Amino acid sequence: MDLSRQRAHWIDRSTLVWRFEGPVGDRRCDLVWSPDAALRIIDGALAGPHETVSLRVKPGGLTTAQRRQWPHLADHAAFTVEADEDTIKRALRSQVVVSARDDGGWLLVATGVQLPGVLDDVYADAVHADLGCRFHHDGGVTISVWAPTAREVALEWDNGEILGMWRDDHTGVWRVDGDWGWTGRRYRFRVQAYHPATQRIETMSVTDPYAVALTADSTHSIVANLLDPLLIPADWGTLRKPPPISAARAQVHEVSVRDFSIYDSSVPAERRGTFAAFATPNSTGMRHLRRLADAGVTHLHLLPAFDFATVPDLRADQLQPEGDLAALPPDSTEQQERIDAVRARDGYNWGYDPLHYSVPEGSYSTEPDGPRRITEFREMVAALNGIGLRVVMDVVYNHTVAGGVNHHAVLDRIVPGYYHRLLADGRVADSTCCANTAPEHAMMGKLVVDSVLRWAVDYKVDGFRFDLMGHHPKDNMLAVRAALDRLTPQRDGVDGRAILIYGEGWDFGEVGGNQRFVQASQLQLAGTGIGTFNDRLRDAVRGGQAFETNPRSQGYATGLFTDPNGDEVNGPPEHRRARLLFQQDLIKIGLTGNLASFSFVASSGATVTGGEFYYNGARAGYCALPGECVTYVDAHDNEILFDTLAFKLPAGIAPLDRARMQVVALSFTVLSQGMGFVAAGSERLRSKSLDRNSFDSGDWFNGIRWDATAGNGFGLGLPPAWDNGDKWPFAAPLLADPTLVPGADLMEWTTERYLELLRIRRDSPLFGLPTAVEVQDRLSFPLSGPTETPGVITMHLTGVDDLIVIFNATPATVTQKLPALRFGTFALHPHQRAGGDAHLLQSVFDPATGVFTVPSRTVAVFTGSL
Structure with a gap:
């Protein structure tokens, strides 16, 4: 007992x-x-x-x-x-x-x-309640909190004054009324309730889970009206969004607010690493984003930018590693040791540790103590929209940083035992790394929807990427989608139907296999229009899988069979050809938008659909609409693409050829059907010095170095031992090799090749087809089957002008014969011809034979007709 x-x-x-x-x-x-x-x-x-x-x-x-x-x-x-x-x-x-x-x-x-x-049954009508601070047209203010299990709830002002709150016994909501004179006042709730974590009646002082403004370090909520003219930038009400774009046409760049500008010397020092850096129009970083937007990137995805717990908000409180890290050897252990000494109190974290879901993060503001973070976030959105980029927020509703009576446990001190998912014995589940929330409970599901609407309406955010979305019920995600779809420009100032939703559809943990509800996971969102990341194509392009111990396992773009690195992790040589062709089949399915219905000839010789092709025991193709697939080869998680190539490609490959392989890998994010997704900086060979999980590795390993003469981030020391120690034997000799650090000219060369591919996608409706039927009708792989050339994929798209795309990941020039196209008028795409890359310009078509010739490690796009 x-x-x-x-x-x-x-x-x-x-x-x-x-x-x-x-x-x-x-x-x-x-x-x-x-x-x-x-x-x-x-x-x-x-x-x-x-x-x-x-x-x-x-x-x-x-x-x-x-x-x-x-x-x-x-x-x-x-x-x-x-x-x-x-x-x-x-x-x-x-x-x-x-x-x-x-x-x-x-x-x-x-x-x-x-x-x-x-609680959900007895207090069912609470889902209709307005919570947090509500300003009324008659000059009144109401502050409300749902706390049905509380014995008493009071409002605490920061001067010690206590105001009693009255309870609505029907909904379990506690309220207190005041007037607009409360604006700017700082408050917390004093909640007296039984807490199962301590088995006592606890009196807890806690911030408002529906707060819209906070003091530095989130010690108090602030009474604030987001419609207050003092919080609204000039022209916010008439902000012009970039033209709407479907998920199937979207191209997304992912970046951390801090990474983007912390090393950008063209940004004033006080603005570096903040929202305000994006409102610095002529900075190096913003000029680069403008180039991307002009070429075809449509959305900038920000890693968590809501209030999170692990970084001191005030710069004066943030510790810095000791000494000159740049003076240390490239394979030294000292850099990460010095970062480790301060990382609990430095200015860096990705932010996947939510504290308040609906308030901008304080450390990303030039003035964290008060509402300035609100205006700076809005100014950032306006500035990015102004250069043609929509803004996606990375949201983390699947867990909180803490539960119980911890001082960072906001939700669990308001309604103990409710907002988190409990295991069979009442312990809080932590399969997501922290205290798992329970969006299957009505008021947690409501909080998710209410928070998303807050960002969409009051901050005009254009998309949401849901962290570990498979831990949400499908019904919760459909409720989010429905709530957004109801937003109209006339009533709400935004078109909710143009707002993207995508996320991580992984299936694991205590909810895995629909144990508690139908999950919002990869295999169960077909037809909803909600996107999920396609790990099938990612693994095929890179080789290996996430969280692998030996980083030398090769894939399509990292040399399997065609550029062997000699590591036994790649299996016997006689099996590598078949493995590569299997990877090519996975990539082809990915190129269609990972459609379950798409039919093609596999390397086995059989005609199969994407849903009949299996990878790791699961269907490879699972989408019903191309826009439901997020195609990516790198993200903030795991090694960034440059570092993946460094681990996997054989030694001795010239820097230019490594850059060509980087472009081959990135090309799949651009030339696939559906949404493309790239970690910011991969287009310019960005490295994190082989760090596979840099969430707490400081600016040193994460910050984007816009001055290319300072290198790309490779060779900054061995990556932190706490997440990379097992890979140090592989990493040390690579980091010590100066030939792996690309020069500024090669970083720019890679950027230009990526921009060319973006322009090709931007200018052709054949990339981003809206339906599975159109993809089946217009896209084919004419040379698929057991005789397909290992390392080469040929894709044919038909329209007013046909497109032939040949991906050549091999170290040799290849020919691809398509007799049906004899006497056609195909030529290298004008955007690629205009780039002037002499190697790429060797790509030619012979109309007499129907043979396309493409040089080594190259993606060539031909346009023409029969």
């Missing part, structure tokens, strides 16, 4: 489920609660003042509907709770326990109770 665990589940007002050993019928079970949290087990008996309701066994167990809603509880014994609503609400504001006794009254077992289900 252990009251510190919660092994029973009160799923609605009349039903409780509980799994325990032995027969149920010979036990007397009770629901027990103590308003003062006085229950204890003493000498095998339940002691302390309490109230009790008898539980009656439900012979048939859960109903079909209940099993559908609670699949992970389907095999539990079910009991009927016979109590009126007032009694239930009184119990819910107490310590709640269930007990089982034998016929003689002897206590057999007792455990705590998980309450989210019954």
Whole structure:
């Protein structure tokens, strides 16, 4: 018997489920609660003042509907709770326990109770409540918080003044009313409630989970009206968005706010690493983004830019590593040691540790203490829109940085035990790395939708990338999509239908395999228009898989079979050709937008669809619409593309040829159907000195160095031991090799090749076809099958003018014969001809034979007709 665990589940007002050993019928079970949290087990008996309701066994167990809603509880014994609503609400504001006794009254077992289900049932109308600060046209202000299990809630001003709040017993919402004179005042809620983490009645001082403004380091919420003219930049109301673009046509660049400008000497020092850097129009970084936007990048994806917990907001409080890191050897361990010494208090973190979901991050503001972060975020959006880029926010609603009574636990100190997903014994699940939230619970699902709408309407954000989206119910993501679709320019100032949604559709953890609900995972979002990252193409292009131990496993663009690196991780030589052709099949499916329905001839010789082709036991093709596929070969996670190539390509390949292989890999993000996605800087050979997980590695390993004469970030020392130590034997000799550091001219050469590909996509409707039917009709791989050239993929797109795209990842010039195109008028695409790359200009078509010739390590696009 252990009251510190919660092994029973009160799923609605009349039903409780509980799994325990032995027969149920010979036990007397009770629901027990103590308003003062006085229950204890003493000498095998339940002691302390309490109230009790008898539980009656439900012979048939859960109903079909209940099993559908609670699949992970389907095999539990079910009991009927016979109590009126007032009694239930009184119990819910107490310590709640269930007990089982034998016929003689002897206590057999007792455990705590998980309450989210019954809270959602009893307080169902709370989903319609307005929470946080609400300003009224008559000059009034209401501050509200949902805290149905609290005994008392009060408003604390930062001067110590306490205002009582009144409870709406129907919704469980507590309110206090004031006037606009409260604007700018700093507050917290004082919540008195039973907390299962401590098994006590706790009095907790906590910020507002619906806060719209915060003090530095998020110590207090601030009363603020986002419609206040003082918080609205000039021309915000008449901001002109770039033209709407479908997901199938989108090209996304991913960057951290801090990475973008922290080393940009053209940005004033106080603005570096902040939102304000994007509003510095003539900076080196913004000029580069303008080049990308002009060529065809449509969206800038920002790593988490909401309020997160792990960075001091004030620059004066942020520690710096000691000494001159640039003076240390390129393969030294000292750089990462010095960063390790300060990383808990430096200015760097990716930000996947949410604190307040709907407030811009303070450390990214030039004035974190107050509302300046609001105006600077808006100015950033306006500046990016002004150069033709829409803005995507990386949102992390799947977990919070902490739970329990931790000072960073906002949600769990408001409604203890509700907002997080609990395991069978009541512990908070942490499969996402932190305290997992539970968007399947009504008010957490509401928080997700409300927060997204806040960013969409009040900050005019153009897209959302959901971190670990597979931990959300599909229904929650559909609710987000529906809420956005209802936004109109006339009423809301934005066109919600033009807002992108995509995310990580991974299937794992306590929700894996739909254990608790139908997940928003890769295989279950077909037809929704919500995008997921295509790891199939990524792995085929790069080689290996995420989190691999040996980084030398090769793929299509890293030399498998065609440029062997000699490592046994790549398997016996006689198997490598077949493995490469299998990878080419995966890439072809990816080129279609990873469509489940697309039919083609595989390397086996069989005609298959994407959904009939399998990778790691799962369907390779799973999308119903091309725009549901996010095609990528690198992102903030795992090694950036340059570092991947450094690990995998054989030694001795010339820097220019490495750059060509980088372009080959990037080409799939541009020339595929569906959305393309690139980690910022990969177009200019950016490196993180082989760091595979740089979330806490400081500016040194992460910051983009816009001055190309300073190098690309390679050879900055061995990457941090805490996430890369197992790869040091592979990394050290590479970092010590000065020939792997590209010169400024090669970085610019690579950028130009990438821009050429973007312009080709931008100018042709054949890239970004809207439907699976059009893709099947217009796209083909004419040389697919067992005789296809290893390392070469030929793609044919038909339209007013046909396009032939030949991806040659081999170290030799290749010929591809397409007899059906004899006597055609095909020539290298004008954008590639205009680039003047002498090597690429060797790409030619012979109309007499129908033979296309493409030089080594090159992607050539031909345009023409028969």
